[in-house]
Amino acid sequence: MRKPCCDKEGNNKGSWSKQEDQKLIDYIATHGEGCWRSIPKAAGLHRCGKSCRLRWINYLRPDIKRGNFAQDEEDLIIKLHALLGNRWSLIAGRLPGRTDNEVKNYWNSHLRKKLIKMGIDPNNHRLNQILPRPQPVDEDTCKSNKSKTDNDRVSDAATSSLEEDETSAGSSHINLDLTIAVPSPAHTANLETRPENCNTAATSEVLQSEKSPTLLLFL
DNA sequence: AAGTGGCTCAACCGCAGCAAG
DNA sequence: ACTTGCTGCGGTTGAGCCACT
Known part of the structure; x- marks a missing residue:
């Protein structure tokens, strides 16, 4: 059993104070994001590295857009969720x-x-x-279904729902005609450079579907 | 004004993946 | 090939806020 990283006594838990935030901001401004494990000590924070990372990514990062989600963002989330399932980081x-x-x-x-x-x-x-439409009774399908994860199942369903999007006008009230800006290169690279995603059914569907006009989103 | 039930969101927890030794 | 340590991810929790009665 691996020792938990955050069980060190004396580490703070719960909400971050302004001083703690400032220490983390100052440290990262000077040294950049690096080894999260060592950041708390180096920055003089009584937090575990994990907590620092989370605080930075979810709250302190300068490029974070706060406030309500725009309609196009909502639509995009719905669309991406249909494709990717609960892959929140990808979304x-x-x-x-x-x-x-x-x-x-x-x-x-x-x-x-x-x-x-x-x-x-x-x-x-x-x-x-x-x-639900009848499933094809083919041997491969049966085999693969046995070992499918929830995400894969969601992904299958997502594929179906996409087909529905295209084939049955009015099956959804969601406006999927998105005119969203092209994602920044960083985000594109983010997807492209994640080898662990290459094995997933969801991702392969995404990659395949990049050929279709529906998925201009992913270009 | 007080009680309470629902909602939001920051933070925690546990696990998986990966790289290094 | 195996173990260990770190990072990142998704699920869950709980404090605080707000609306309603």
Whole structure:
């Protein structure tokens, strides 16, 4: 059993004080983001590295956009969630200035309810009234389904919902005709340079679908 | 004004992936 | 090949706020 990283006695927990924030900001301004493990000690903070990282990424980073989500951001989150499932960091990577935590919170507190209200299952983005289409009974499908993770299942459903988007006009009230700005190169690189994502069904679907006009979002 | 129930969001926890030894 | 340590991610929690009764 690995020793937890945050069980060190004397480490602060809970909300951050202004002084702590300032120490972290000052340290990162001088030294940049680096080894989170060593940052607390170097910055004179009684926090674990994990906590520092989270605080910086979710709150202190200068490029964070705070405040309400715009309509196009909402639409994009819904669309991306349909494609990627609960891959909040990937979704947030497509929303400049937004963090995964923020997107996740916004989804759970607003968008889930919104979709439910619209009669859409937030887990698979299907209209609740629509009967699930019959699954092909092929051996490969059976095999792969056995080992599927929740994300993969969501992703399958997402694919279906995308098809529905294209084939059944009016199946959703969401305006998916997004005119969002092209993501910054950093975000694109972020996706491209994440090898761990290459194995996932969701990602491969994304990559495949980049060829289709629907996914200009991902270019 | 007080009670309370729901909501929001910052922060924590545990796990997985990866790299280094 | 295996272990260890670090980072990053997603799920969950809980304090504080707000609206309603």
